[in-house]
Amino acid sequence: MKTTPTLGQVLQARGVSRRGFLKYCATTASLLALPPTMVPRIAAALENARRPSVIWLSFQECTGCTESLTRSASPTLEGLIFDSISLDYHHTLQAASGEAAEAARHAAMEENMGSYLVLVDGSIPLGNPGFSTIAGISNYDMLMDTVAGAAAVVAIGSCASFGGIPGAYPNPTGAVSVRDLVTDKPIINVPGCPPIPMVITAVLAQFLTFNQLPELDKLGRPKAFFGQTIHDRCYRRPFYEQGLFAESFDDEGARKGWCLYKLGCKGPITYNACATVKWNQGTSFPIESGHPCLGCSEPDFWDGGGFYKPVSTGDFGSGAALAGAAAAGVALGVAAAAVSRRRQAKTIKEG
Amino acid sequence: MDLLELARGPVIQIAVYVLLIGSLWRLLGILFLQQKPDFSEPRQAGGLRGALKVIWTRAFTAPVFKKATVYSKVLAYTLHIGLFVTIFFFVPHIVFFTDVFGVSWPGLPNNVIFLVGVITVGVALALLIRRITHPVLRLISNFDDYFSWFVTILPVVTGLIMPIRFGVRFETLLAIHIFSVALLLVWLPFSKLAHTFLVFVSRGTTGAILERRGAKT
Numbered sequence: 001m002k003t004t005p006t007l008g009q010v011l012q013a014r015g016v017s018r019r020g021f022l023k024y025c026a027t028t029a030s031l032l033a034l035p036p037t038m039v040p041r042i043a044a045a046l047e048n049a050r051r052p053s054v055i056w057l058s059f060q061e062c063t064g065c066t067e068s069l070t071r072s073a074s075p076t077l078e079g080l081i082f083d084s085i086s087l088d089y090h091h092t093l094q095a096a097s098g099e100a101a102e103a104a105r106h107a108a109m110e111e112n113m114g115s116y117l118v119l120v121d122g123s124i125p126l127g128n129p130g131f132s133t134i135a136g137i138s139n140y141d142m143l144m145d146t147v148a149g150a151a152a153v154v155a156i157g158s159c160a161s162f163g164g165i166p167g168a169y170p171n172p173t174g175a176v177s178v179r180d181l182v183t184d185k186p187i188i189n190v191p192g193c194p195p196i197p198m199v200i201t202a203v204l205a206q207f208l209t210f211n212q213l214p215e216l217d218k219l220g221r222p223k224a225f226f227g228q229t230i231h232d233r234c235y236r237r238p239f240y241e242q243g244l245f246a247e248s249f250d251d252e253g254a255r256k257g258w259c260l261y262k263l264g265c266k267g268p269i270t271y272n273a274c275a276t277v278k279w280n281q282g283t284s285f286p287i288e289s290g291h292p293c294l295g296c297s298e299p300d301f302w303d304g305g306g307f308y309k310p311v312s313t314g315d316f317g318s319g320a321a322l323a324g325a326a327a328a329g330v331a332l333g334v335a336a337a338a339v340s341r342r343r344q345a346k347t348i349k350e351g
Numbered sequence: 352m353d354l355l356e357l358a359r360g361p362v363i364q365i366a367v368y369v370l371l372i373g374s375l376w377r378l379l380g381i382l383f384l385q386q387k388p389d390f391s392e393p394r395q396a397g398g399l400r401g402a403l404k405v406i407w408t409r410a411f412t413a414p415v416f417k418k419a420t421v422y423s424k425v426l427a428y429t430l431h432i433g434l435f436v437t438i439f440f441f442v443p444h445i446v447f448f449t450d451v452f453g454v455s456w457p458g459l460p461n462n463v464i465f466l467v468g469v470i471t472v473g474v475a476l477a478l479l480i481r482r483i484t485h486p487v488l489r490l491i492s493n494f495d496d497y498f499s500w501f502v503t504i505l506p507v508v509t510g511l512i513m514p515i516r517f518g519v520r521f522e523t524l525l526a527i528h529i530f531s532v533a534l535l536l537v538w539l540p541f542s543k544l545a546h547t548f549l550v551f552v553s554r555g556t557t558g559a560i561l562e563r564r565g566a567k568t
Contacts, residue, residue: 229521231521240461241460241461241462242460242461243442243458243459243460243461245442247455261442261443261446262442262446268521268522268525269355269521269522269525299353305359309450310443310446310447310450311443311525312443312444312446312447312525313359313446313447313450313451314359314360314363314364314447314450314451314529321364321368322367322368322371325367325368325371325372326371326372326375328372329371329372329373329374329375329376329379330375330379332372332375332376332379332380333375333376333377333378333379333380333382333383334379334380334383336376336379336380337379337380337381337382337383337384338383340380340384340385341383341384341385344385345385
């Protein structure tokens with residue numbers, strides 16, 4: 001393997017101070033719910049880590065996940081660390097194209113066989129290989145070919161994790177998630193539409209530090225970030241408890257920042273770190289901007305019954321079905337009474 | 352389909368259909384029964400007046416029974432008011448009803464609902480203990496009484512657990528809560544819980560007959 005600079009050297013060359021670096025390590029440790037004593041270990045591991053080879057595959061996606069990582073207002077430390085990994089293939093970001101790009105992917109795979117990471121955004125269409133191709137290769141073939149020699153796969157965003165918007169009803173392309181196809185490699189799902197950049201880099205940092213995958217929940221998401229609901233950590237939670245709710249987007253409750261539960265907030269059933277890590281360098285998160293949580297890090301959030309429908313509402317099917325049930329009840333009642341009357345008349349007649 | 356989707360979708364749907372069919376079946380089955388012809392001269396007119404009067408007066412204990420029934424009466428009233436408040440004044444429930452019926456009303460703070468819920472469960476336990484320990488009451492109680500008690504109190508208990516969690520995920524608890532409500536809705540029309548809608552029919556009928564006969568109600 002060729003000699004590559006360590007992450008520490010890369011960051012130093014980019015002008016990241018020791019203080020800034022340790023601050024990042026401390027934040028990562030706290031995000032991963034690790035004790036402060038682990039901070040030096042994270043720092044040492046990250047400083048000395050060779051740049052891991054990362055192959056980023058983009059399938060049926062909107063590039064929002066890549067935007068989330070790269071479009072920060074100013075370069076953040078996690079952004080720099082992300083830059084510092086050896087991103088050997090990313091067809092949106094790389095300069096090479098066509099055969100040269102594919103050659104880069106194969107070269108990275110051969111050089112780092114068994115140790116490279118595959119990051120995937122976007123879902124994979126199974127309906128027809130022609131629905132989504134890169135350099136004439138179907139998404140399915142490219143995924144299976146690339147993950148064969150990978151150490152682990154990170155599914156970035158809800159499309160790669162659960163099928164996402166391409167997989168929404170009626171799923172015209174037959175879109176599936178990475179986990180639906182890859183069964184013999186460790187997979188970390190980092191869902192969100194898009195996912196929080198800090199969460200992506202913290203997952204990578206943990207992998208580099210401990211050379212192991214984070215603890216995952218039943219949906220394959222790191223528990224450190226997806227262990228609590230948005231509702232659990234929402235700053236508007238006290239209003240929920242007091243029964244103070246915004247009824248519309250422009251009423252007094254909305255202006256006073258009351259709970260958005262009645263406006264369809266999916267915070268109670270959505271596991272993500274938005275309420276604590278926040279977005280845009282910790283500026284805010286959707287609820288803070290006055291919009292209910294859409295539940296974008298949950299499977300099938302697009303088909304979840306309406307963004308503005310409150311969590312506690314049910315689905316009763318059509319009004320016609322309810323009317324049908326009522327009519328059936330009336331018919332049964334009248335029939336039961338008729339049978340009873342006939343029996344009664346018979347009894348009277350027989351004396 | 353996950354547990355919550357199953358609960359919020361097909362399970363609650365079927366439960367509501369069963370409730371609707373069962374309630375109308377029983378209600379109309381009784382209302383359309385052959386009425387016994389009454390050939391006597393009516394002493395007073397106005398069956399509806401008598402019906403409404405008895406529905407109202409039977410809500411209170413006759414003075415002669417007051418002392419003997421005060422314990423069970425207070426508990427029963429507390430249970431019913433507790434159920435009414437927790438069902439109709441908890442905001443997520445109001446949101447549910449608004450979605451179905453299109454009307455909304457103000458709710459109560461969650462801690463008030465929680466307190467009322469705890470009182471309701473406590474009172475229900477006291478009533479159950481009374482049913483088991485009272486010799487006559489125990490004798491006349493059957494499976495219907497015990498199971499109806501169970502399905503009534505189960506949604507309150509599963510609702511009260513939700514803010515405490517005990518380490519279980521919110522959506523799982525919500526699904527369990529909805530399942531328990533579905534069980535109640537399915538059981539209601541075919542059991543003694545049918546008094547929810549039959550109580551006024553039976554009392555009203557009694558009132559109408561008594562009024563016609565000129566009884567003091």
